[in-house]
Amino acid sequence: MFSYIDRNVTDNKKTRQRAFNIKLFNNELPTLEKLKDRFPKIYENDFCIRCNLEKEDQVHVLTCPKNLIDIHSCRNKLINLLVSKTTTVACGDTCKNMCKTLEALKELHIPRDVSTRDADHLSFIDVMLGLIPITVYDIVLQKVVTHELADQIIDDVFVQFKLFLHTHIWKDRCTAVKKWETENGISNNK
Numbered sequence: 001m002f003s004y005i006d007r008n009v010t011d012n013k014k015t016r017q018r019a020f021n022i023k024l025f026n027n028e029l030p031t032l033e034k035l036k037d038r039f040p041k042i043y044e045n046d047f048c049i050r051c052n053l054e055k056e057d058q059v060h061v062l063t064c065p066k067n068l069i070d071i072h073s074c075r076n077k078l079i080n081l082l083v084s085k086t087t088t089v090a091c092g093d094t095c096k097n098m099c100k101t102l103e104a105l106k107e108l109h110i111p112r113d114v115s116t117r118d119a120d121h122l123s124f125i126d127v128m129l130g131l132i133p134i135t136v137y138d139i140v141l142q143k144v145v146t147h148e149l150a151d152q153i154i155d156d157v158f159v160q161f162k163l164f165l166h167t168h169i170w171k172d173r174c175t176a177v178k179k180w181e182t183e184n185g186i187s188n189n190k
Contacts, residue, residue, distance in 0.1 A: 020166045024058070025130035029170070032056035032177070042186055049180045050173070054115070061173055062128050062165070063114045069168050071110055075124050077164055079103060081157045082140065089153060090143040098143065107133035128165065132158060 023029045033055055036046040048056040050066035063071050079102045087095040102108060110124045111117040117125060122133050132154060141150040181187070 017163060017166060020170060021130070021162050024162070024165075027058050027129075029058050029061065031058055031061055033058075050176050058129070059114055059125055062125070062169060064173070067169050068172055071124065071128075074128060074165065074169075075108060075110060078127065078157070078161050079108070081160055082136065082153075085153045085157050086140050086143045089149055090145075094143050098139065101139055102136070105133070105135055105139075107135050130162075 020029075028034075032043060032046040032048065036043040046055045046057075048054055048060055048064055048066075051064050053065070054060050056064075062074075079099060082102060083095060083098050086098060107122040108124050108127065114125060117123055122131060127133065127136075137150060137154055140153050141147065144150050144153065
């Protein structure tokens with residue numbers, strides 16, 4: 001899920017991706033909410049500099065309306081990755097209705113209002129943060145039969161999905177925040 005070190009040598013790209021995955025899961029990404037808490041004299045408010053509608057916490061980073069891709073595209077990407085990887089391993093015919101089955105899962109639903117989502121029940125927001133619903137695992141397991149294959153598919157899919165989030169949401173957000181910091185005279189020296 002976080003991506004493991006499989007060689008004696010690592011590269012910066014994989015190290016950054018691994019750090020992103022762990023920080024995302026542990027709610028430690030340096031959002032403006034966190035930066036304001038840590039450096040209140042430097043960061044005077046914690047509102048999203050892209051949309052200016054809400055405080056920029058970790059969930060808002062993933063659901064901000066100014067993201068280049070929306071949350072529905074992210075959900076479709078995850079479902080397509082799951083179906084594609086599972087179909088490659090299993091007989092294609094057995095995966096015929098898998099897409100519809102995944103789309104119908106309540107654990108993959110997108111709440112209408114993210115700020116008032118029910119924390120007692122999984123939603124797609126929780127999946128984006130790093131939780132893997134057992135129902136998703138069970139659907140993959142039904143198609144490929146062995147736990148070993150299901151584990152590998154889930155691992156591969158979620159590594160790819162986290163890379164997708166990092167590339168299409170987090171990097172763009174960081175570029176916008178860095179530009180805003182530069183414009184406001186915020187640097188490592190301040």
